[in-house]
Amino acid sequence: MSIAGRFAIAGVYEHPSRFSPDKSEFQIMAECAKGALDDAGLQLSDVDGLFAASMTMGAMGIIDLAEYLNLKPDYLDGTNIGGSSFVAHVIHASAAINAGLCEVALVLYGSTAASSSMAIGTGGRGGAGPAESFISPYGMTTVGSYALYAQLHMNRYGTTSEQLAEIAVAARHHASMNPNAKMRQPITVDDVMSSRVISTPLHLLDCCIISDGGGAVIVTSLERARDLAKKPVIVLGAGEAAVHQEIGSPDLLTIAAKQSGAKAFGRAGLTPAEMDFAMLYDSFTITVLATLENLGFCQPGEGGDFVSGGRIKLGGALPLNLDGGGLSSNHPGMRGIFLVIEATKQLRGEGDVRQVQGARLACVHGTGGTIGDKHSGATLILGVE
Amino acid sequence: MMAEIQHPLPNASWETRGYWEGAGRGEIVLQRCRSCGTVQHKPRGVCATCLSGDIEHFVASGRGTVYTFTVTNQNMAKGFAEACPYVMAYVTLEEGPRVLTNIVGCDPDTVIIGMKVTADFATQERDDGEAFAVPRFTPV
Ligand SMILES: [Zn+2]
Numbered sequence: 001m002s003i004a005g006r007f008a009i010a011g012v013y014e015h016p017s018r019f020s021p022d023k024s025e026f027q028i029m030a031e032c033a034k035g036a037l038d039d040a041g042l043q044l045s046d047v048d049g050l051f052a053a054s055m056t057m058g059a060m061g062i063i064d065l066a067e068y069l070n071l072k073p074d075y076l077d078g079t080n081i082g083g084s085s086f087v088a089h090v091i092h093a094s095a096a097i098n099a100g101l102c103e104v105a106l107v108l109y110g111s112t113a114a115s116s117s118m119a120i121g122t123g124g125r126g127g128a129g130p131a132e133s134f135i136s137p138y139g140m141t142t143v144g145s146y147a148l149y150a151q152l153h154m155n156r157y158g159t160t161s162e163q164l165a166e167i168a169v170a171a172r173h174h175a176s177m178n179p180n181a182k183m184r185q186p187i188t189v190d191d192v193m194s195s196r197v198i199s200t201p202l203h204l205l206d207c208c209i210i211s212d213g214g215g216a217v218i219v220t221s222l223e224r225a226r227d228l229a230k231k232p233v234i235v236l237g238a239g240e241a242a243v244h245q246e247i248g249s250p251d252l253l254t255i256a257a258k259q260s261g262a263k264a265f266g267r268a269g270l271t272p273a274e275m276d277f278a279m280l281y282d283s284f285t286i287t288v289l290a291t292l293e294n295l296g297f298c299q300p301g302e303g304g305d306f307v308s309g310g311r312i313k314l315g316g317a318l319p320l321n322l323d324g325g326g327l328s329s330n331h332p333g334m335r336g337i338f339l340v341i342e343a344t345k346q347l348r349g350e351g352d353v354r355q356v357q358g359a360r361l362a363c364v365h366g367t368g369g370t371i372g373d374k375h376s377g378a379t380l381i382l383g384v385e
Numbered sequence: 386m387m388a389e390i391q392h393p394l395p396n397a398s399w400e401t402r403g404y405w406e407g408a409g410r411g412e413i414v415l416q417r418c419r420s421c422g423t424v425q426h427k428p429r430g431v432c433a434t435c436l437s438g439d440i441e442h443f444v445a446s447g448r449g450t451v452y453t454f455t456v457t458n459q460n461m462a463k464g465f466a467e468a469c470p471y472v473m474a475y476v477t478l479e480e481g482p483r484v485l486t487n488i489v490g491c492d493p494d495t496v497i498i499g500m501k502v503t504a505d506f507a508t509q510e511r512d513d514g515e516a517f518a519v520p521r522f523t524p525v
Pocket of ligand 1: 418419420421422423432433434435436437
């Protein structure tokens with residue numbers, strides 16, 4: 001039986017801090033857990049499924065986290081597929097609840113990426129091992145990987161830096177309405193274009209910020225969610241995928257969103273055109289453009305036009321990343337959980353001054369890893385009754 | 386003129402040794418499955434198409450085309466920070482596979498997608514007895 005329509009997000013919480021030098025990852029996660037449990041009207045003792053990943057949790061990190069929270073869950077999932085992990089955790093939680101393995105799933109993220117000075121975008125990538133040795137000699141960076149994608153997109157379709165800049169401008173516009181956002185001062189296309197080039201064709205303002213932060217999401221059955229404090233936000237469709245460089249020469253412009261999105265929309269019985277808004281992982285402006293095309297919001301090559309003319313701003317045809325995204329609100333290393341949190345708030349009508357009026361259906365897509373090399377994608381279609 | 390890239394030393398497993406030893410001889414060495422004929426890269430102990438373990442190595446032409454690239458202006462890692470701006474690129478080899486590499490021996494601003502390139506090997510001082518080199522590419 002499909003998980004579609006029978007499981008729901010019952011509680012969410014986003015940590016308001018963007019800089020927490022006095023806190024550990026687990027402390028941030030615990031504070032977020034309290035926030036989400038309060039939001040749902042649940043107690044820590046109700047939690048029987050624990051899902052988490054972070055920038056530093058190792059192979060048995062999920063057990064360390066259970067210890068920190070003094071939890072003895074019936075179900076543990078420490079899946080780490082990069083920044084999309086938490087979107088995947090919502091999917092895995094729904095599947096676990098569907099299988100009767102747990103009832104109340106707590107998904108957690110916490111990070112001190114900024115206060116511990118992680119060089120996420122422009123530090124060297126790749127280690128010294130045999131597998132990494134095909135990458136590490138060449139000066140790959142996270143920005144560089146996305147830049148490889150952007151350069152090819154521009155070459156093939158004539159996409160411009162000004163069009164990519166529209167994505168950063170829209171994100172900042174939304175961040176200006178989010179009191180917790182790290183960067184709230186509005187910017188223009190010219191501001192993006194005149195920021196320094198990090199890795200051609202990507203400018204500084206095409207890149208996400210680095211912050212601390214964390215979040216929590218509670219998933220349970222729709223039946224149980226209906227008895228809790230907040231309006232349930234229902235998982236209508238879901239899909240996951242991984243894309244890598246294969247053994248030949250795959251088209252770099254086809255990202256994991258193509259496969260995961262087709263599954264998610266198919267399982268929901270819905271189309272991109274029916275979405276009221278979308279939360280798409282925005283590590284870089286090009287990530288959003290690539291995701292829009294691969295999810296089918298527009299045809300390949302049409303992303304540049306799609307993001308222009310105010311279409312992706314609040315009030316436009318498809319508002320994106322209403323919290324300000326990773327480009328302006330927060331990007332503590334991995335940010336998939338914030339996509340789910342903002343989508344949930346919007347679907348409940350809790351968007352305050354940045355509320356998408358009448359929002360009933362949303363597409364959430366997380367990308368983990370880098371689209372210029374190997375990466376994961378996780379897509380959720382969410383809705384309200 | 387910026388400093389040359391100081392490429393970190395590659396390390397090999399038994400599965401990847403043929404590639405790096407080939408580079409040390411100035412050759413791009415690829416794998417071909419004797420069972421299904423698929424040419425594959427990166428190297429593996431099995432054919433990722435049919436899972437046969439009957440793999441042979443062959444010397445490729447060393448010629449290819451720039452698939453995409455980026456001129457990196459900022460990389461804080463040692464060996465690269467001093468070499469910025471440098472060109473990182475995917476090159477599609479004539480034999481099919483695509484490799485991540487650097488384009489060297491030209492002004493970064495002259496690199497374009499579709500440019501014909503040929504392999505150029507950076508030999509390295511190593512204290513482990515290996516004679517590997519790092520394949521980069523240069524305009525034809
Ligand atoms: Zn084979």
